[in-house]
Amino acid sequence: MERRRSFPDVLAGAMFVLLGGAFVVGSLGYELGTPLRMGPGAFPLLVGVLVAALGLGIVVKGLVAGEVIVFGRIPWRAVGVITLALVFFGFTVRGLGFVPASAVTALLTTLASSRVRPLMAVAVTAGLTVASALIFVVGLQLRLPLWGPWLAF
Template identity: 80%
Template sequence: MRARRSWPDVLAGAIFIVIGAAFAAGALGYDLGTPLRLGPGAFPLLVGAIVAALGLAIVVKGLIAGEAITFGRIPWRAAAVITAALVFFGFTVRGLGFVPASAVTALLTTLAARVRLITALAVTAGLTAAATLIFVVGLQLRIPLLGPWLGA
């Protein structure tokens, strides 16, 4: 008995391979650095290689397993809320500051999952604190914690 091939999976995997290879090839134009001191081309090269490897896995799965993956209903409300939250963050991070903008973004994206308000507030506090520690303290991003719109 011969396994049926899933041509949509093969095509999708091939697209991933082409995109990953393009990123990897583009990254070779930059300095890769050393393993201890990575250059500007190391991260795009790594991401391109990972995307190409995932594409190869999808192609192999499409040729061997043969079943196309089916998805359920698309949660349009959640997709719209998350997109709006990201756009809100992009437009307000300089004016409101990092903490308020990331807090509102985290709250909106958490509420997209239809959770209780107390859970959403707890997740918002945790994500805002973690993002502040990672990006402002750890990576020393030059974004004010409170922006000029709040009188800071």
């Protein structure tokens, strides 16, 4: 039986290992605390270790039991629209406010697929906007204005 190596798996796993390692190294600059009273560095350390372990598993899988993967067409429309949406959110969340910036971002990312109908896109946008406002602004109490100064009348 011939063993094949999967270069995409090895590459992806290596990226996970590097990202996890960066989190581990970054967390060591903060106090770790104890298991019962965790410090600010404990959570990034745990996440970094888990991500690095996952990456190591992916590397081993790619080296031992790799599969030949054939990639299809790259959905350039989706890549471009989602990138544009994230850049839009980053540049406008303070000026427009969380609700309008989230709504436009959600609408753009929903419309990245050519299979989504406009009514469904509006429904998903409304749901995501309400849910994200409740989670981030109300629940986590992020200090972001719901409506920004650019919309002041």
